[in-house]
Amino acid sequence: MSGERPFFELLHEDAGTRARAGIFHTAHGSVRTPVFMPVGTQATVKSQTCEDLRVLGTQILLSNTYHLYLRPGEEIVREAGGLHRFMDWQGPILTDSGGFQVFSLSDFVRLKPEGVEFKSHLNGSLHRLTPEDVVRLQTTFGSDILMPLDECVKYPATREEVGRSLVLTHDWAARSKKAWLQAVDRGDCRGRLFAIVQGGVYADLRRRSAEELVGLDLPGYAIGGLSVGEPNPAMYETLEATLPHLPRLKPRYLMGVGMPEDLFEAVGQGVDMFDCVVPTRSGRHGTVYTPDGKLILRNAWLSRDHRPIDEECDCYTCKHHTRAYLRHLFAAEEHLSGRLASLHNLAFFIKLLESMRKAILEDRFDVFRRDFLGRYRAGEAVRAGNASKTEKE
Amino acid sequence: MSGERPFFELLHEDAGTRARAGIFHTAHGSVRTPVFMPVGTQATVKSQTCEDLRVLGTQILLSNTYHLYLRPGEEIVREAGGLHRFMDWQGPILTDSGGFQVFSLSDFVRLKPEGVEFKSHLNGSLHRLTPEDVVRLQTTFGSDILMPLDECVKYPATREEVGRSLVLTHDWAARSKKAWLQAVDRGDCRGRLFAIVQGGVYADLRRRSAEELVGLDLPGYAIGGLSVGEPNPAMYETLEATLPHLPRLKPRYLMGVGMPEDLFEAVGQGVDMFDCVVPTRSGRHGTVYTPDGKLILRNAWLSRDHRPIDEECDCYTCKHHTRAYLRHLFAAEEHLSGRLASLHNLAFFIKLLESMRKAILEDRFDVFRRDFLGRYRAGEAVRAGNASKTEKE
Numbered sequence: 031m032s033g034e035r036p037f038f039e040l041l042h043e044d045a046g047t048r049a050r051a052g053i054f055h056t057a058h059g060s061v062r063t064p065v066f067m068p069v070g071t072q073a074t075v076k077s078q079t080c081e082d083l084r085v086l087g088t089q090i091l092l093s094n095t096y097h098l099y100l101r102p103g104e105e106i107v108r109e110a111g112g113l114h115r116f117m118d119w120q121g122p123i124l125t126d127s128g129g130f131q132v133f134s135l136s137d138f139v140r141l142k143p144e145g146v147e148f149k150s151h152l153n154g155s156l157h158r159l160t161p162e163d164v165v166r167l168q169t170t171f172g173s174d175i176l177m178p179l180d181e182c183v184k185y186p187a188t189r190e191e192v193g194r195s196l197v198l199t200h201d202w203a204a205r206s207k208k209a210w211l212q213a214v215d216r217g218d219c220r221g222r223l224f225a226i227v228q229g230g231v232y233a234d235l236r237r238r239s240a241e242e243l244v245g246l247d248l249p250g251y252a253i254g255g256l257s258v259g260e261p262n263p264a265m266y267e268t269l270e271a272t273l274p275h276l277p278r279l280k281p282r283y284l285m286g287v288g289m290p291e292d293l294f295e296a297v298g299q300g301v302d303m304f305d306c307v308v309p310t311r312s313g314r315h316g317t318v319y320t321p322d323g324k325l326i327l328r329n330a331w332l333s334r335d336h337r338p339i340d341e342e343c344d345c346y347t348c349k350h351h352t353r354a355y356l357r358h359l360f361a362a363e364e365h366l367s368g369r370l371a372s373l374h375n376l377a378f379f380i381k382l383l384e385s386m387r388k389a390i391l392e393d394r395f396d397v398f399r400r401d402f403l404g405r406y407r408a409g410e411a412v413r414a415g416n417a418s419k420t421e422k423e
Numbered sequence: 424m425s426g427e428r429p430f431f432e433l434l435h436e437d438a439g440t441r442a443r444a445g446i447f448h449t450a451h452g453s454v455r456t457p458v459f460m461p462v463g464t465q466a467t468v469k470s471q472t473c474e475d476l477r478v479l480g481t482q483i484l485l486s487n488t489y490h491l492y493l494r495p496g497e498e499i500v501r502e503a504g505g506l507h508r509f510m511d512w513q514g515p516i517l518t519d520s521g522g523f524q525v526f527s528l529s530d531f532v533r534l535k536p537e538g539v540e541f542k543s544h545l546n547g548s549l550h551r552l553t554p555e556d557v558v559r560l561q562t563t564f565g566s567d568i569l570m571p572l573d574e575c576v577k578y579p580a581t582r583e584e585v586g587r588s589l590v591l592t593h594d595w596a597a598r599s600k601k602a603w604l605q606a607v608d609r610g611d612c613r614g615r616l617f618a619i620v621q622g623g624v625y626a627d628l629r630r631r632s633a634e635e636l637v638g639l640d641l642p643g644y645a646i647g648g649l650s651v652g653e654p655n656p657a658m659y660e661t662l663e664a665t666l667p668h669l670p671r672l673k674p675r676y677l678m679g680v681g682m683p684e685d686l687f688e689a690v691g692q693g694v695d696m697f698d699c700v701v702p703t704r705s706g707r708h709g710t711v712y713t714p715d716g717k718l719i720l721r722n723a724w725l726s727r728d729h730r731p732i733d734e735e736c737d738c739y740t741c742k743h744h745t746r747a748y749l750r751h752l753f754a755a756e757e758h759l760s761g762r763l764a765s766l767h768n769l770a771f772f773i774k775l776l777e778s779m780r781k782a783i784l785e786d787r788f789d790v791f792r793r794d795f796l797g798r799y800r801a802g803e804a805v806r807a808g809n810a811s812k813t814e815k816e
Contacts, residue, residue, distance in 0.1 A: 072752075354503060
């Protein structure tokens with residue numbers, strides 16, 4: 031439709047790197063990129079309320095089709111009026127297709143050209159999902175960004191295995207596009223379908239996957255199958271082999287990444303969107319992120335440290351609580367411990383991407399990256415020294 | 424000191440029952456009675472932040488000397504600037520003495536006239552606490568209301584056992600008073616020491632305990648050793664045997680109680696203060712309280728119930744979430760489930776006591792009790808019917 035605002039607007043490209051700042055628009059609000067998306071696998075970001083997430087400045091959540099399909103199931107989400115209402119999140123939601131979860135969680139998977147058969151990791155019941163089913167599920171959920179069913183090959187895999195799987199993944203992407211456009215035409219779907227580029231760590235297969243999927247002309251492009259066990263250099267090289275073949279004027283989403291170093295690398299190469307369970311998973315286990323590196327809150331040497339996790343952070347945890355108190359909560363195995371640590375970590379990752387965006391808009395991404403990682407790595411080294419000193423005492 | 428505002432003010436006595444409305448004043452704020460005190464055993468009300476508690480209208484928290492003594496320990500709380508700062512709660516705090524916990528949690532306890540020897544339930548280490556130690560600990564914590572060390576006899580116990588234990592408990596109360604007055608004189612303590620009436624279920628021993636402790640002229644009186652396994656009629660009769668012997672112009676605190684029925688009974692007899700772990704313990708396990716009785720959120724018949732727990736409740740949980748969503752969170756074993764259910768239950772108990780207070784001030788406590796319990800019990804009966812119907816289906 032001529033005159034309509036485009037889905038994605040590329041606002042600025044950093045002068046010294048390939049980093050970009052943009053914005054995309056959904057029926058539930060706009061999202062400024064680069065952006066970190068907290069993960070709410072089972073229609074909840076672990077231990078946080080949606081109000082907590084809103085206060086943190088969360089722009090968009092990720093949830094998971096595989097998990098929601100199995101529990102609570104399509105009908106209950108439909109009755110509730112969609113996923114936004116079911117979980118009470120007013121902002122945009124991206125739902126992963128479940129491809130990754132089928133292959134990583136189920137102990138029985140059978141691939142057929144028409145779709146995938148698998149047994150539920152919850153109770154062993156047998157299920158069949160086609161690419162069309164997965165689009166329908168996400169339409170029922172009311173997802174703002176939909177992902178197509180794909181085959182996630184285990185790492186490591188041979189070039190032949192990966193190459194064969196691309197045929198299926200690309201065919202499913204085309205069928206997903208057709209089902210999505212039909213849902214849009216019926217007025218059932220206001221969300222946008224992305225494609226997922228696969229190809230393992232093989233540069234030529236990544237390029238082939240990107241080019242074929244770009245041919246489908248979808249609203250956005252995800253890079254799947256990374257952060258699955260490959261060494262970091264392989265991830266970075268694969269990104270370099272993929273990103274130049276993705277459209278400049280569409281958002282790029284690196285699935286399941288990652289650590290602060292990985293986020294800087296990927297943003298510097300031109301990635302716009304990220305999701306990762308690290309803030310909540312690490313938080314639950316007592317590891318928190320600071321500009322001076324990670325802090326293990328269970329460490330005995332923190333039991334008399336009456337400073338906040340990060341004096342520069344303005345999250346609830348840092349404004350109200352000390353390391354000594356948090357250490358006590360972890361030692362006492364109180365649920366509040368994981369809640370407060372997760373809240374801080376989410377604030378850290380969300381603000382980290384906001385700071386990168388600001389640096390990009392000011393053409394100083396590379397300086398910001400160098401300063402941030404310099405301090406971060408120096409802090410990690412000091413803390414590693416402290417920890418080994420404590421052990422000796 | 425003449426002209427000083429009294430610690431406790433009795434504002435109104437209900438026309439039809441012995442229920443009373445009052446207010447007491449501490450260095451951290453005033454508390455309107457009757458009042459429900461959420462329990463923060465380990466310097467945290469399980470899964471809630473202090474901001475959550477403040478929003479709920481929490482007036483005063485309970486914490487526990489035994490637990491804090493063992494972990495994080497006196498020194499860390501002292502360094503943090505007291506318990507209020509350590510846990511970031513600005514309002515009043517009452518600390519239990521730990522008498523009850525020593526006898527219920529430790530598997531080795533040796534009583535001596537000078538104090539108690541026990542092994543930590545955490546690591547088996549041996550500890551000795553005198554009544555003077557327990558006052559000192561609570562002074563370090565900065566407690567607004569201090570409880571004296573007492574002997575908690577197991578239920579059931581013979582009249583002879585209970586009678587013998589009273590001698591020790593009363594002697595320790597007198598020693599606690601002396602230690603407390605010294606701390607006050609030194610300027611170390613702005614809190615008030617209560618006495619704990621014991622005597623098991625023996626009316627004459629309760630009377631003897633009340634009269635002897637009233638002789639100590641302390642700022643408030645607690646009733647201990649109830650809700651420890653005795654049948655409800657025994658609890659109610661024991662209250663009737665005790666309360667007439669407590670001073671009218673001092674607050675009365677029934678320790679560890681209780682269920683809505685028990686709270687109505689005790690308030691009707693003239694009790695002013697309550698604490699109980701039920702809101703958070705039940706919430707964590709998926710049971711929530713409503714004006715129509717309890718609701719078991721794990722029940723399958725709630726999975727398609729898209730109403731809030733209680734349509735009349737204005738807590739965050741009820742304003743934002745449905746039974747179906749909460750049922751999903753419990754089924755998925757998400758930590759947010761216990762957090763949201765506990766929040767609702769705390770709101771329910773806090774508001775229940777607020778409503779009782781309002782009814783007392785309007786001389787209609789008995790009508791309010793009859794209406795509330797009528798609806799509550801009718802709802803419980805209907806739900807019991809629903810549950811058995813579901814089982815048959």
